Amino acid sequence: MDLRTALKQGAKLLEDGGIASPRLTAEVLLLHATGKDRSYFLAHPESELTELSWIHYGRYLHQRLKRMPTQYITKKQEFWGREFRVEPGVLIPRPETEHLIETVLAECPAAKRIVDVGVGSGAIAVTLALELNTAVVATDISADALQIARSNVEAYKAAVSLIHCDLASAIADQSMELLVSNPPYVPELDRSGIEPEVKDWEPMQALFAGADGLAIYPRLFADARRILQPGGMFMAEIGIHQMEAVSIMLAAGWTGVHFVNDLAGIPRLAVATRS
Template structure:
């Protein structure tokens, strides 16, 4: 278990509280300790970060100090900052997140970019395994004429996704179901999916923070390919001829996923790399 905070954060000014919290977080090995402290204190006070810089001498009330101390302790315990604040930015949009959904990652924005490049030539777009709804809401926000449908096997995740769609004023059709079971043959123009791809065999070595995220959104069976296998097979039926399947890839997952694509059903795939040079998005079209 992580240590209890070794220094009281009370009573203190904003600058003192930030300095003490950042030191605690750094001592425990938390990444970006100063930034984390700033995000947590901003959330605690209900202000934007510039307020912290402009009012370093402001004294925290006992209630504010206790709340900040609780947030810092939660982070020391391994709880992700996004679950403490309940927010995560994705594709320039702020989303509500909680432990019912995966925290959106920056690399997943490549899926949105690839989808938006082809919205004008597709019919219905399905965000499969929508989680927080970040992909569906981002696509609809930037391509308002597109019909976007979002599915998830998790009812609690769909409630989060609906909340985000309402918050950002976009119309997304939500469906509770598994993969493409709810859709007619050749009814979709595009399927976009960030599937669970972490192998269960890797569980013992995972970062502590990942254990807070929903396992159904993280783990893809023993080898990480379980959902890919089922989805690629069913997508070939649900997509219209020349429809597009866009998949996020796990680290070193490209060759294994490409091996699942039959020449009879699919054209040659195109793969995009993320900023770290890792193969991250596979895009492939169904043959006519």
């Protein structure tokens, strides 16, 4: 079987299985199975797959048909121009979370004492440690997530220390300059409407926060107030329709509260300064 035919057959299989972007997905899986890059593929579409590549490709297509996200199959996702290892057990970093990085770089580029709550794969913590050339303390309640975060921290030799705890409970230092977080914020009530790639494969603990999705914020804000120095900044991703509820929660004890929109115009990030 040559690459061109394998791609065609794979794309058809995915299309029949109702998978979005079937051709692109088949191409990503084929490249992953063969270990070739796209330019090789374009230059040599007639080259033959080895038996082993064919077996891998078949397995990947089968996994994707079971709605496993492509990133869990290839075990990687790009974030802020770097490749992060991801596996089931950790949330796949989302492009909209790059707004948090943009906002940190724009609003507090000199921050040195930084905490990331809910580190996941380490996408935020590693990126900030490298972009700001500083140390970051990062926490997560999931041991699986911390293990994957550790592999990314080591791969990039980033100055990130990882702590297994609930929110920022294990952090005693009260002179932090910046606390960032992409906490779980999906309402449990929305569960049935969520696509299978997310609902059936990504960790529940990374997604859901009570019936209305707001359950984590009050404790997160309290922890932020405890460990940030006066004038320290807080930035957290929020879910759709949560701006109003979050502004009420940030009414006391914070100044300069504002929200940053994503590219779709949805308020995505809550920003506040500890008063």
